Amino acid sequence: xxxxxxASRISPAISRSATAGHAPAxxxxxxxxxxxxxxxxxxxxxPGQDAGASALPAVLGELADLFGCPxxxxxxxxxxEDPVVLAAHPxxxxxxxxxxxxxxxxxxxxxxxxxxxYAEGAVTFGGRPASARLAYAGQDAGxxxxxxxxxxxxxxxxxxxxxxxxxxxxxxxAQARHASVTARAGRRARPREARRESENRFRALAQLAxxxxxxxxxxxxxxxxxxxxxxxxxxxxxxxxxxxxxxGIHPDDAGRLVRDWEQAAAAGRELSTDCRLRSAGGxxxxxxxxxxxxxxxxxxxxxxxxxxxDVSDRKRAEQDKERLLRAERAARRSxxxxxxxxxxxIAAAIPGVLVSDENGLITQINKSFCDLFGIGERSEKFxxxxxxxxxxxxxxxxxxxxxxARRTGRAFTARRPVDxxxxxxxxxxxxxxxxxxxxxxxxxxxxxxxxxxxxERTALAEQRERMLEAEAAAREAAEQAxxxxxxxxxxxxxxxxxxxxxxxxxxxxxxxxxxxIISFTELIMDGEQQLTGETVSSLSVIQRNxxxxxxLIGDLLLLSRIEHGTVLLDRSVIDIPGLVxxxxxxxxxxxxxxxxxxxxxxxxxxxxFADPLRLRQVLCNLLSNAIKFxxxxxxxxxxxGYDGEQWQIDVAxxxxxxxxxxxxxxxxxxxxxxxxxxxxxxxxGLGLAVVKAVTELHGGSVRAxxxxxxxxxxxxxxxxxxxxxxxPAPVTSQVPS
Numbered sequence: 001x002x003x004x005x006x007a008s009r010i011s012p013a014i015s016r017s018a019t020a021g022h023a024p025a026x027x028x029x030x031x032x033x034x035x036x037x038x039x040x041x042x043x044x045x046x047p048g049q050d051a052g053a054s055a056l057p058a059v060l061g062e063l064a065d066l067f068g069c070p071x072x073x074x075x076x077x078x079x080x081e082d083p084v085v086l087a088a089h090p091x092x093x094x095x096x097x098x099x100x101x102x103x104x105x106x107x108x109x110x111x112x113x114x115x116x117x118y119a120e121g122a123v124t125f126g127g128r129p130a131s132a133r134l135a136y137a138g139q140d141a142g143x144x145x146x147x148x149x150x151x152x153x154x155x156x157x158x159x160x161x162x163x164x165x166x167x168x169x170x171x172x173x174a175q176a177r178h179a180s181v182t183a184r185a186g187r188r189a190r191p192r193e194a195r196r197e198s199e200n201r202f203r204a205l206a207q208l209a210x211x212x213x214x215x216x217x218x219x220x221x222x223x224x225x226x227x228x229x230x231x232x233x234x235x236x237x238x239x240x241x242x243x244x245x246x247x248g249i250h251p252d253d254a255g256r257l258v259r260d261w262e263q264a265a266a267a268g269r270e271l272s273t274d275c276r277l278r279s280a281g282g283x284x285x286x287x288x289x290x291x292x293x294x295x296x297x298x299x300x301x302x303x304x305x306x307x308x309x310d311v312s313d314r315k316r317a318e319q320d321k322e323r324l325l326r327a328e329r330a331a332r333r334s335x336x337x338x339x340x341x342x343x344x345x346i347a348a349a350i351p352g353v354l355v356s357d358e359n360g361l362i363t364q365i366n367k368s369f370c371d372l373f374g375i376g377e378r379s380e381k382f383x384x385x386x387x388x389x390x391x392x393x394x395x396x397x398x399x400x401x402x403x404x405a406r407r408t409g410r411a412f413t414a415r416r417p418v419d420x421x422x423x424x425x426x427x428x429x430x431x432x433x434x435x436x437x438x439x440x441x442x443x444x445x446x447x448x449x450x451x452x453x454x455x456e457r458t459a460l461a462e463q464r465e466r467m468l469e470a471e472a473a474a475r476e477a478a479e480q481a482x483x484x485x486x487x488x489x490x491x492x493x494x495x496x497x498x499x500x501x502x503x504x505x506x507x508x509x510x511x512x513x514x515x516x517i518i519s520f521t522e523l524i525m526d527g528e529q530q531l532t533g534e535t536v537s538s539l540s541v542i543q544r545n546x547x548x549x550x551x552l553i554g555d556l557l558l559l560s561r562i563e564h565g566t567v568l569l570d571r572s573v574i575d576i577p578g579l580v581x582x583x584x585x586x587x588x589x590x591x592x593x594x595x596x597x598x599x600x601x602x603x604x605x606x607x608x609f610a611d612p613l614r615l616r617q618v619l620c621n622l623l624s625n626a627i628k629f630x631x632x633x634x635x636x637x638x639x640x641g642y643d644g645e646q647w648q649i650d651v652a653x654x655x656x657x658x659x660x661x662x663x664x665x666x667x668x669x670x671x672x673x674x675x676x677x678x679x680x681x682x683x684x685g686l687g688l689a690v691v692k693a694v695t696e697l698h699g700g701s702v703r704a705x706x707x708x709x710x711x712x713x714x715x716x717x718x719x720x721x722x723x724x725x726x727x728p729a730p731v732t733s734q735v736p737s
Contacts, residue, residue: 069152577602605642630655
């Protein structure tokens with residue numbers, strides 16, 4: 001049979017369940033049952049047979065039971081006339097005084113004669129004050145509304161109650177309209193036309209219902225699905241009407257529901273259960289599903305109706321409750337384990353231990369306690385006995401029993417901790433007592449007594465004293481060492497500050513004469529046609545070295561300013577591929593002099609918002625280092641790429657590399673690798689320090705990878721700041737040697 005529902009498989013008791021008394025377990029079940037009883041049944045009865053109206057008292061009774069209210073009333077009121085009772089539960093619940101109060105409450109709260117809405121207020125019911133929640137639904141324009149009211153405690157009137165009241169009021173209004181149409185039609189209306197009008201009314205009502213409703217024929221093909229069903233299952237109306245039962249149900253629950261419904265149908269029962277729906281967007285929706293048969297004109301089932309209510313919040317609450325229960329069980333197990341470990345610890349403890357509760361009864365006593373006082377019985381025998389009896393038994397052990405009783409009684413009465421209370425024993429021993437009252441959340445819960453035989457602990461006390469003296473001496477030495485270290489650190493900071501200040505001052509002082517030397521050298525060299533070749537060569541050496549010194553001073557000043565936070569970046573939008581290409585061209589002449597090839601590749605990516613002058617300085621420093629440490633015929637590769645979050649610029653060479661144990665110091669100021677110093681290569685160790693400082697000033701980072709003799713690769717990572725700019729084209733070029 002699969003997902004289909006055959007009439008031959010349904011017990012006759014099922015068709016009777018549509019009219020037999022059956023209290024639904026949920027609002028969805030009640031709405032579905034009301035539709036079946038009042039609209040579907042009424043649609044197939046002949047003229048003069050108002051089955052829907054006859055079912056209304058039972059529906060009101062189930063409504064009152066569902067929300068725990070003592071009474072429910074349905075009535076209508078035409079303009080200018082007194083309210084007319086349609087049905088009530090119990091039957092004598094509605095009198096004219098109560099109807100007048102309900103009608104006034106609806107009118108005072110803005111209820112339109114032909115509209116839909118809610119009202120709530122206080123009424124007198126059965127001679128006592130009560131609260132009422134009322135929903136009214138209009139039939140057509142110009143007609144008075146039909147109202148359904150619940151009487152009970154305000155706490156019962158939640159949003160679920162409000163939605164259910166409006167749904168029942170709408171069903172009652174639809175049934176009344178159907179009865180009116182049928183009465184007017186009389187002999188003129190054919191049963192098929194009345195049934196078609198009832199079907200149309202049912203479909204319009206179902207679209208307004210606060211629960212998901214779907215109907216299927218005996219073959220399981222869906223013949224109707226309301227908007228709420230489509231919202232819960234993620235289907236469109238067209239998709240739903242092309243589907244068959246159990247479409248819309250989660251695959252993991254579909255098989256179970258098909259089997260359960262077949263069993264319920266065979267047994268003549270309505271099916272009400274929780275299940276998951278196949279929802280749009282992957283969200284798991286738990287729903288309360290109620291399935292009930294729909295009787296045909298011949299009284300046999302013509303299909304079935306399903307109503308679903310979203311209970312995801314309830315399911316989540318149940319899951320949270322289950323998690324809390326599991327946590328509580330785990331906590332109880334942990335507490336039991338801890339109690340067991342505590343009992344084992346007390347039993348094995350070296351000092352004598354006695355624990356009593358707030359009633360003065362012993363709860364724990366260990367073997368050591370009994371041994372100290374010469375008690376031969378097993379310690380477990382005394383659990384549950386009064387502490388006072390134990391005190392009377394052991395007091396004779398002491399040299400002065402009365403003093404022992406007075407001092408221990410004073411500590412117990414004051415309920416204050418006593419530490420190291422000593423008592424002389426009659427046999428020459430000395431016992432030491434510790435007393436601790438036990439409080440839990442500021443409430444007294446008992447006492448803890450600890451007893452030591454101090455006769456055997458004298459040697460331990462002396463040893464402890466020696467250890468404490470040694471510890472004190474060690475602490476004093478450590479404090480002195482810490483003070484000396486702090487003093488040395490302060491001197492080092494002062495020296496570093498003085499060094500920084502000296503470098504800054506000297507750099508400023510040297511910059512002016514060096515600038516003059518370079519300028520006058522350039523002026524002299526402008527007239528080189530009047531100079532000898534040897535003179536021009538000497539002037540070039542002067543100019544080159546002066547420029548090198550000026551660059552060194554500039555690096556020192558830049559690092560000093562960065563340290564003091566006085567460097568401001570002149571940011572603008574930068575084309576990274578273009579910047580890389582320009583830097584490579586700037587270093588091409590130097591590379592060509594050393595017979596080195598520079599390969600450049602830069603992928604497309606967003607522009608960068610940064611200081612172009614400072615970033616050019618970073619790239620030039622890295623290229624200059626690579627050229628310096630790469631031998632003739634070597635290759636330098638410069639690449640840039642964007643990974644979606646940041647730009648990464650790599651400068652790699654196949655030169656002498658850096659020893660692995662020196663990589664951590666590579667970006668320190670004035671640090672030079674040992675193999676560079678041995679090779680006698682020029683430099684003072686500031687270039688990479690500038691690279692690191694400028695990169696971090698832009699919020700980026702720089703790292704180095706190298707193996708001695710195999711080359712090095714430096715990677716500069718800069719976070720991107722995209723702008724509405726065209727994406728630059730990729731750059732690929734080669735600067736030949």
